[in-house]
Amino acid sequence: MSSDVSCDAIRGSSLGRELTGEECEVLSGVMRARDLDDGDVLVTHGQEDTTLFLLVFGHIAVVSDDDGEEKTVYRMKPGEIAGTRAFVDRVPRKATLKSVGASRVYCMQPDDFEQLIDSHPHVVYKVMRALFCITHSNLMRMNVESHHLANYITRGGRR
Secondary structure (H helix, E strand, O other): OOOOOOHHHHHOOOOOOOOOHHHHHHHHOOEEEEEEOOOOEEEOOOOOOOOEEEEEEEEEEEEEEEOOEEEEEEEEOOOOEEOHHHHHHOOOOOOEEEEEEEEEEEEEOHHHHHOHHHHOHHHHHHHHHHHHHHHHHHHHHHHHHHHHHHHHHHOOOOO
16 A cells, blocks of 8 residues: 555564564555644544554554543554554544654554455464454553552552
């Protein structure tokens, strides 16, 4: 989709750590690059967009819209992935993604990725394994944060 997609960036990410150079070339063939300026919105909460995003450089704010008030709940760093739930389950977005400064993302659509199932099943397996690991890691981090918050509350603000 784009000659601007670098295998080095993919392999240096949480998505491509297990991919060989050849497998990375295959995956880059179904991705496209998108450059963003400060404040540009990738997707909005509730949007019917199933794109998976790999942040190559810059930062992306994950913005929650609770009660009409925007609040940044996470700031993505290069190499991180956004949109796994929408990509896998094909459901609307749960958050808005907004560029903080100049940034570049690689984008991948589920239909394009699924075309690799017959021709490159090992690539599909490794990417899906990576998505599972990313999701599991996020869940574990949230559990630890929730535990720390619960301890903070029950101890009356003492650590």
